[in-house]
Amino acid sequence: MMIEKQIAALLPQLREKKPLVHNITNEVVTNFTANGLLALGASPVMAYAPEEVADMAKIAGALVLNMGTLTTDMIASMIMAGRSANEHGVPVVFDPVGAGATPFRTEMARRIVEELELAVIRGNAAEIANVVGDAWQIKGVDAGEAGGDIVELARRAAKKLGTVVAITGKTDIVTDGETTYAIHNGDEMLTRITGTGCLLTSVVGAYTAIEKDYVLAATAGVASYGVAAEIARQSVNAPGAYQIALLDALYSVEEDQIAAIARIEQK
Amino acid sequence: MMIEKQIAALLPQLREKKPLVHNITNEVVTNFTANGLLALGASPVMAYAPEEVADMAKIAGALVLNMGTLTTDMIASMIMAGRSANEHGVPVVFDPVGAGATPFRTEMARRIVEELELAVIRGNAAEIANVVGDAWQIKGVDAGEAGGDIVELARRAAKKLGTVVAITGKTDIVTDGETTYAIHNGDEMLTRITGTGCLLTSVVGAYTAIEKDYVLAATAGVASYGVAAEIARQSVNAPGAYQIALLDALYSVEEDQIAAIARIEQK
Amino acid sequence: MMIEKQIAALLPQLREKKPLVHNITNEVVTNFTANGLLALGASPVMAYAPEEVADMAKIAGALVLNMGTLTTDMIASMIMAGRSANEHGVPVVFDPVGAGATPFRTEMARRIVEELELAVIRGNAAEIANVVGDAWQIKGVDAGEAGGDIVELARRAAKKLGTVVAITGKTDIVTDGETTYAIHNGDEMLTRITGTGCLLTSVVGAYTAIEKDYVLAATAGVASYGVAAEIARQSVNAPGAYQIALLDALYSVEEDQIAAIARIEQK
Numbered sequence: 001m002m003i004e005k006q007i008a009a010l011l012p013q014l015r016e017k018k019p020l021v022h023n024i025t026n027e028v029v030t031n032f033t034a035n036g037l038l039a040l041g042a043s044p045v046m047a048y049a050p051e052e053v054a055d056m057a058k059i060a061g062a063l064v065l066n067m068g069t070l071t072t073d074m075i076a077s078m079i080m081a082g083r084s085a086n087e088h089g090v091p092v093v094f095d096p097v098g099a100g101a102t103p104f105r106t107e108m109a110r111r112i113v114e115e116l117e118l119a120v121i122r123g124n125a126a127e128i129a130n131v132v133g134d135a136w137q138i139k140g141v142d143a144g145e146a147g148g149d150i151v152e153l154a155r156r157a158a159k160k161l162g163t164v165v166a167i168t169g170k171t172d173i174v175t176d177g178e179t180t181y182a183i184h185n186g187d188e189m190l191t192r193i194t195g196t197g198c199l200l201t202s203v204v205g206a207y208t209a210i211e212k213d214y215v216l217a218a219t220a221g222v223a224s225y226g227v228a229a230e231i232a233r234q235s236v237n238a239p240g241a242y243q244i245a246l247l248d249a250l251y252s253v254e255e256d257q258i259a260a261i262a263r264i265e266q267k
Numbered sequence: 268m269m270i271e272k273q274i275a276a277l278l279p280q281l282r283e284k285k286p287l288v289h290n291i292t293n294e295v296v297t298n299f300t301a302n303g304l305l306a307l308g309a310s311p312v313m314a315y316a317p318e319e320v321a322d323m324a325k326i327a328g329a330l331v332l333n334m335g336t337l338t339t340d341m342i343a344s345m346i347m348a349g350r351s352a353n354e355h356g357v358p359v360v361f362d363p364v365g366a367g368a369t370p371f372r373t374e375m376a377r378r379i380v381e382e383l384e385l386a387v388i389r390g391n392a393a394e395i396a397n398v399v400g401d402a403w404q405i406k407g408v409d410a411g412e413a414g415g416d417i418v419e420l421a422r423r424a425a426k427k428l429g430t431v432v433a434i435t436g437k438t439d440i441v442t443d444g445e446t447t448y449a450i451h452n453g454d455e456m457l458t459r460i461t462g463t464g465c466l467l468t469s470v471v472g473a474y475t476a477i478e479k480d481y482v483l484a485a486t487a488g489v490a491s492y493g494v495a496a497e498i499a500r501q502s503v504n505a506p507g508a509y510q511i512a513l514l515d516a517l518y519s520v521e522e523d524q525i526a527a528i529a530r531i532e533q534k
Numbered sequence: 535m536m537i538e539k540q541i542a543a544l545l546p547q548l549r550e551k552k553p554l555v556h557n558i559t560n561e562v563v564t565n566f567t568a569n570g571l572l573a574l575g576a577s578p579v580m581a582y583a584p585e586e587v588a589d590m591a592k593i594a595g596a597l598v599l600n601m602g603t604l605t606t607d608m609i610a611s612m613i614m615a616g617r618s619a620n621e622h623g624v625p626v627v628f629d630p631v632g633a634g635a636t637p638f639r640t641e642m643a644r645r646i647v648e649e650l651e652l653a654v655i656r657g658n659a660a661e662i663a664n665v666v667g668d669a670w671q672i673k674g675v676d677a678g679e680a681g682g683d684i685v686e687l688a689r690r691a692a693k694k695l696g697t698v699v700a701i702t703g704k705t706d707i708v709t710d711g712e713t714t715y716a717i718h719n720g721d722e723m724l725t726r727i728t729g730t731g732c733l734l735t736s737v738v739g740a741y742t743a744i745e746k747d748y749v750l751a752a753t754a755g756v757a758s759y760g761v762a763a764e765i766a767r768q769s770v771n772a773p774g775a776y777q778i779a780l781l782d783a784l785y786s787v788e789e790d791q792i793a794a795i796a797r798i799e800q801k
Contacts, residue, residue: 028564028580030295030336034461039506044461045365046295049338052371059368069564071583098579101593104586192785194568194578239573240781247507251459297562297603301728306773311728312632313562316605319638326635514774518726 003181003266007220008258010211015041019061019209022085023202024048024078026068026097029195032243036199039251042206053077054084061209062119063090064202067108068097075108082116091119091208091217095201099123100130118163119214122201125150128167132157151180151267164214166204166222168197173267174218180267181219185226192239196246200225203250223262228253230261270448270533274487275525277478282308286328286476289352290469291315291345293335293364296462299510303466306518307491309473320344321351328476329386330357331469334375335364342375349383358386358475358484362468366390367397385430386481389468392417395434399424418447418534431481433471433489435464440534441485447534448486452493459506463513467492470517490529495520497528537715537800541754542792544745549575553595553743556619557736558582558612560602560631563729566777570733573785576740587611588618595743596653597624598736601642602631609642616650625653625742625751629735633657634664652697653748656735659684662701666691685714685801698748700738700756702731707801708752714801715753719760726773730780734759737784757796762787764795 020043025033030046037044047056050073057063063085065078085092094116096109109131113121121128134153150173158165158177167173172183190196204221211217231253232245287310292300297313304311314323317340324330330352332345352359361383363376376398380388388395401420417440425432425444434440439450457463471488478484498520499512554577559567564580571578581590584607591597597619599612619626628650630643643665647655655662668687684707692699692711701707706717724730738755745751765787766779 026580027294027561028568031298031461031565034295035506035510038459038461045368046293046336047365047369048336049371051339052337052369055369055371069580069582070586072585098581101579102581102586102589104583104589192572194565194572238782238785239569240778240785243569243781244507244511244778247510248505251505251507294561298565298728301562302773302777305726305728312635313560313603314632314636315603316638318606319604319636322636322638511774511778514777515772518772518774 003264004262005259007216007223007262008255010207010220011224011255011258013210014206017210018043019206020045020059021062021064021202021205021209022047022056022060022081023064023066024053024074024081025064025066025198028068029198032195033199033202035247036250037202037206039247040203040206048074048077050077050080053081057081057084057090058088060090062205063092064205065092065112066095066097066198066201067105068198070105070108075111078112079115086117091214092116093120093122093201093205093208094118095198096121096123096127096131097198099127106130113161118161119208120164120166120204120218121161122166122168122204124169124197125153125167128157128165129153132160155180164218166218168200168222172222172226174215174222176215179215182265182267183219183223183226184263184265185223185230185261187229187233189233189239189242190229193243219264223264224253224258227258227261231257270531271529272526274483274490274529275522277474277487278491278522278525280477281473284477285310286473287312287326288329288331288469288472288476289314289323289327289348290331291320291341291348292331292333292465295335296465299462300466300469302514303517304469304473306514307470307473315341315344317344317347320348324348324351324357325355327357329472330359331472332359332379333362333364333465333468334372335465337372337375345379346382353384358481359383360387360389360468360472360475361385362465363388363390363394363398364465366394373397380428385428386475387431387433387471387485388428389433389435389471391436391464392420392434395424395432396420399427422447431485433485435467435489439489439493441482441489443482446482449532449534450486450490450493451530451532452490452497452528454496454500456500456506456509457496460510486531490531491520491525494525494528498524537798538796539793541750541757541796542789544741544754545758545789545792547744548740551744552577553740554579554593555596555598555736555739555743556581556590556594556615557598558587558608558615559598559600559732562602563732566729567733567736569781570784571736571740573781574737574740582608582611584611584614587615591615591618591624592622594624596739597626598739599626599646600629600631600732600735601639602732604639604642612646613649620651625748626650627654627656627735627739627742628652629732630655630657630661630665631732633661640664647695652695653742654698654700654738654752655695656700656702656738658703658731659687659701662691662699663687666694689714698752700752702734702756706756706760708749708756710749713749716799716801717753717757717760718797718799719757719764719795721763721767723767723773723776724763727777753798757798758787758792761792761795765791
């Protein structure tokens with residue numbers, strides 16, 4: 001089966017199963033993330049307290065950790081939730097927001113990849129490079145200038161971290177170090193709204209809850225999100241309206257559209 | 268006077284008085300809650316620091332406590348704010364988000380109902396059941412399958428807790444254990460946006476600031492919100508646009524529309 | 535050159551330079567603030583942890599401190615970030631949300647103006663009055679009844695605090711105690727959305743990153759925001775849609791429109 005059809009077929013499964021996605025995420029994107037997951041058909045929950053994160057993570061279909069507005073308390077909760085997820089076979093997806101922007105973020109990101117077994121790590125090139133110790137420029141929480149071969153970076157990171165890596169940018173790369181896909185979807189307007197990367201990470205999380213081949217799950221998440229981003233852009237041309245249109249496209253996008261619009265290239 | 272006309276007449280009073288509603292709520296819904304209260308005509312304030320919650324609660328028209336993203340610090344602030352509100356005759360409305368989903372949440376919800384005098388508690392059936400110690404399934408922070416008679420549950424909870432109970436779902440129930448109303452308004456799309464239940468709780472809070480018969484206040488909050496939800500649905504069919512349309516409907520809804528569209532049945 | 539043309543000319547510079555604006559702000563408005571800054575053309579980052587705020591502030595073009603949902607931890611982070619910004623010549627813009635509403639807020643606001651060197655302080659009349667110790671009524675976080683001469687208050691505050699003061703309301707005043715502008719733009723609908731004042735403060739922050747004459751920077755921020763607010767209102771008449779339209783207007787507004795629509799009066 002063509003990869004596009006294969007990953008498109010996962011969306012009806014996701015909507016049927018409505019997986020519970022436990023997010024420990026940053027306060028900037030929490031509402032947008034919850035609404036995006038709901039629109040797609042998943043069931044989001046946000047829970048941070050050390051007294052409950054292990055209990056919540058073990059009943060979830062996936063755990064998503066996002067360090068956008070990191071504090072040491074939150075890191076402790078992430079580790080506790082992550083260990084519980086690891087013990088109970090719940091996939092953990094990690095978004096190292098702004099790794100490289102400050103020493104604290106880089107250090108915390110590395111602590112998470114060392115202490116937890118991840119299903120997928122999703123970031124821009126600068127973030128992934130900083131997590132694995134490559135030199136790469138970053139400005140605030142946005143990727144700096146691309147300074148190298150993204151496919152090579154993704155493969156190296158996947159092997160080093162022992163997890164599926166998704167690097168998103170103009171072209172998105174998903175790899176486990178062996179099987180590699182380049183996804184050519186999405187829209188430039190995604191860069192004019194905050195949290196579109198964070199939401200994508202949570203969407204990938206939702207797919208890992210229903211597909212245990214995490215290369216496939218991450219590819220499905222990235223491609224279906226990119227297709228929704230293109231559909232959303234058809235009707236609008238400014239970021240406020242686009243934010244709403246993106247949620248609506250995540251809600252309305254169908255398997256057939258993903259199969260037809262997704263452009264996935266095996267590398 | 269018909270109950271629909273009676274509760275509709277409260278909206279112009281609310282808009283005239285613009286009650287200050289002090290919210291200690293979860294970080295997922297804080298923006299949506301503030302905007303919903305502003306749209307309706309109330310004056311929201313969010314304040315959490317232990318150094319100021321007692322001061323803020325005592326000058327408010329109502330205090331709304333929501334444990335969606337609970338921490339122990341926040342529980343301490345809620346108790347301090349709640350005691351200050353109780354001392355100064357400010358109604359306290361409580362939303363036990365996700366009670367039953369983890370032992371921590373259940374325990375914290377029970378602590379709040381024990382330590383504070385509540386005007387209204389608003390939740391779905393599973394949350395209310397878990398607060399009063401009934402067995403009821405819950406998935407994440409969403410209600411599980413209805414496993415019993417909601418009216419009976421609401422009455423039992425009201426008597427046990429000594430407060431007005433509002434259980435929302437396909438049909439909404441408001442009762443103090445004696446007088447009971449079933450409200451048949453709302454729209455299924457409310458379940459596709461995060462925080463619609465939380466905002467409803469704050470809307471009920473706004474009504475308790477202007478109407479001391481809390482059965483009436485809660486019924487007004489639930490019914491006017493349900494009417495706005497129906498008006499919002501007339502123009503849109505996807506959750507992003509619906510979120511905006513709901514805010515706009517809360518802003519534009521008029522007394523006459525509530526009187527005409529509200530469907531309230533005394534049980 | 536006319537002041538309107540002069541400040542309009544700053545917008546293309548802002549969009550060219552895309553300054554990194556480090557916000558330590560309240561959880562109600564964090565998403566709206568980030569999206570507003572992105573829409574305008576700046577690059578927002580939110581970072582709060584004491585372990586990283588000094589590192590983030592020193593690489594930023596401006597630091598914006600907003601005490602909307604203040605805690606003592608956050609005040610400590612604000613002071614650390616502010617000192618780092620002061621040391622590295624990064625302008626600091628402060629929004630004393632709700633100063634006067636509780637003793638805690640007033641005290642914390644005064645601590646910030648004492649311990650940090652500010653480029654601009656932006657608030658409503660009641661907030662600014664409370665920061666400088668004038669008696670002024672405040673309700674929650676909204677300005678109370680205007681009880682005095684706003685221009686006089688702004689000048690007095692600017693001299694006392696040694697910073698540029700921007701007081702916003704029906705008419706907006708920007709002054710350093712010597713040069714004073716009154717800006718007659720904006721729209722009443724701004725008062726029906728939460729966080730429009732907070733976003734304005736961050737927009738002023740973005741302008742201070744590219745214009746070292748802070749009277750000019752603050753005037754540019756206030757006037758361009760007011761013009762966008764008027765453009766947004768042309769198409770909509772309710773607060774949900776207005777919130778989106780405002781983001782879109784910040785994205786689409788051009789130098790020519792600001793020069794033509796801004797109404798700035800030197801006092």
